[in-house]
Amino acid sequence: MIAFGTDDSSLPVKGIDMDLTFASAFSDRTPRSRELFERAKLTIPGGAGSTARLPRNGWNPYPLFMEQGLGSRITDVDGNEYVDYLLGLGPDILGHRHPVVTEAVTRAITEHGTSFGLPYELEIEASEKVVATVPGVEQVRFANSGSEAVGQAVRIARATTGRRIIVRFEGLYHGWQDSVYWSNHVDLDQAGPADRPRPVAMGLGVPAELGETLVVLTWNDAESFVRLMEERGEEVAAVITEPAVLNTGCILPEPGYLELLRSETRKYGAMLIFDEVITGFRIARGGAHEYYGVIPDLTTYAKGIGGGFPVAAIGGTKEAMRLIADGTYSHSGTYNANVVQCAAVSATMDLLAEPGLYERQRALGDRLARGLESIANDNGIDAYVTGLGTVFQLWFADGPIKNWRDAVAHTREGVFTRWYEEMIVRGVLFHPLQFENLFVSLVHDDRDIDDTLEAASGAMRVLAREFAKA
Numbered sequence: 001m002i003a004f005g006t007d008d009s010s011l012p013v014k015g016i017d018m019d020l021t022f023a024s025a026f027s028d029r030t031p032r033s034r035e036l037f038e039r040a041k042l043t044i045p046g047g048a049g050s051t052a053r054l055p056r057n058g059w060n061p062y063p064l065f066m067e068q069g070l071g072s073r074i075t076d077v078d079g080n081e082y083v084d085y086l087l088g089l090g091p092d093i094l095g096h097r098h099p100v101v102t103e104a105v106t107r108a109i110t111e112h113g114t115s116f117g118l119p120y121e122l123e124i125e126a127s128e129k130v131v132a133t134v135p136g137v138e139q140v141r142f143a144n145s146g147s148e149a150v151g152q153a154v155r156i157a158r159a160t161t162g163r164r165i166i167v168r169f170e171g172l173y174h175g176w177q178d179s180v181y182w183s184n185h186v187d188l189d190q191a192g193p194a195d196r197p198r199p200v201a202m203g204l205g206v207p208a209e210l211g212e213t214l215v216v217l218t219w220n221d222a223e224s225f226v227r228l229m230e231e232r233g234e235e236v237a238a239v240i241t242e243p244a245v246l247n248t249g250c251i252l253p254e255p256g257y258l259e260l261l262r263s264e265t266r267k268y269g270a271m272l273i274f275d276e277v278i279t280g281f282r283i284a285r286g287g288a289h290e291y292y293g294v295i296p297d298l299t300t301y302a303k304g305i306g307g308g309f310p311v312a313a314i315g316g317t318k319e320a321m322r323l324i325a326d327g328t329y330s331h332s333g334t335y336n337a338n339v340v341q342c343a344a345v346s347a348t349m350d351l352l353a354e355p356g357l358y359e360r361q362r363a364l365g366d367r368l369a370r371g372l373e374s375i376a377n378d379n380g381i382d383a384y385v386t387g388l389g390t391v392f393q394l395w396f397a398d399g400p401i402k403n404w405r406d407a408v409a410h411t412r413e414g415v416f417t418r419w420y421e422e423m424i425v426r427g428v429l430f431h432p433l434q435f436e437n438l439f440v441s442l443v444h445d446d447r448d449i450d451d452t453l454e455a456a457s458g459a460m461r462v463l464a465r466e467f468a469k470a
């Protein structure tokens with residue numbers, strides 16, 4: 001571990017060092033990232049390939065520029081090594097550059113090529129393995145990103161049911177397509193009452209009239225969902241949800257909630273879409289289907305399915321896929337199911353089948369999560385963990401969080417920011433925002449957890465001086 005920051009609790013002032021603010025301490029250890037960010041801004045709008053990587057999304061004072069990742073560790077361009085719980089925002093489920101997946105992709109390119117615009121056998125192999133891995137997924141089409149998969153799933157639901165309305169929930173993110181880019185981290189001043197929220201577009205350029213094609217609800221609120229279905233169930237094409245909300249920290253479904261979504265959609269002839277872009281292949285090998293035992297009509301996948309390679313998928317029952325199968329519905333794409341994707345998926349599915357892998361890594365994630373929670377509490381800081389083993393969040397919150405509105409009411413985002421700052425300078429990388437989460441890969445090990453808990457002890461002592469209960 002890189003020793004940085006101070007956990008000397010005798011220091012009278014807050015922060016990393018008596019004389020240095022976090023920003024200056026960070027810049028001292030990352031001069032090359034700072035330089036590269038200035039250079040990047042000249043030719044890349046904002047300075048990075050995704051708005052999510054910019055200071056306005058928490059990466060202050062500028063994003064780290066990365067040199068290489070291997071397994072559970074990642075190194076920035078200044079040579080600082082981090083235990084990585086960002087994992088590319090989720091996809092690196094097997095850590096960085098897993099040799100088996102890298103080899104499979106390299107071999108497939110060398111032996112076959114990259115894309116044909118026609119089918120080939122490896123595509124069948126990849127889809128067979130996905131179908132064998134996930135209970136209730138009978139057929140699968142590969143795509144290129146989670147947003148794309150969600151856009152297709154929503155449209156398939158509309159095509160299949162002949163209905164227009166999509167039900168989605170506040171605080172969940174389903175990608176950037178116009179049809180669903182609504183009411184994610186919505187400003188509650190604009191969002192209307194909790195029992196009848198108003199859809200709010202999340203970005204400029206989203207046509208306002210699409211709001212009429214959506215109903216937005218409060219998650220984990222059975223009553224408002226049942227009422228909506230009673231009132232408008234016959235108009236609903238699909239209900240889309242993450243099975244656990246991993247785009248607002250980590251919020252778990254109340255017992256029976258997912259089952260209720262399933263039974264009500266069935267009752268009214270609407271489709272249920274699980275957006276398993278994060279949970280898929282992560283919370284269990286068969287994702288939420290296996291973990292919660294609830295089988296939706298359609299499921300979207302991305303992060304995780306390709307072991308770090310860019311691939312997404314739409315999975316479903318044969319019944320849900322029938323319009324694609326008979327050609328009535330066109331799901332097309334030049335890069336769909338290209339060789340890189342299918343080789344990555346096939347090798348990843350093989351690796352995920354290792355007996356005991358998920359049990360072991362969930363236990364490891366739990367050890368980390370509980371360790372962080374107790375270190376926080378031992379330091380007098382109000383914090384608790386919610387999680388699913390290999391993905392969790394440490395909430396700096398003064399109350400239970402069941403949905404977006406609770407998250408807004410109870411979290412202390414400023415404390416989280418300081419937590420992130422104190423950890424990054426101690427060589428532990430995770431997302432700087434409270435409403436994201438920590439990912440543990442299937443190759444993290446006890447040494448990673450030990451190093452992280454040691455860093456956390458120092459970081460929490462600093463936080464204690466700033467935020468502990470009197």
Ligand SMILES: Cc1ncc(COP(=O)(O)O)c(C=O)c1O
Pocket residue numbers: 144145146147148150173174175176242247275276277278302303
């Ligand atoms: C649940 C969920 N759905 C969809 C998406 C969009 O996926 P992508 O970024 O691959 O377009 C994300 C991305 O974070 C996600 O978390």
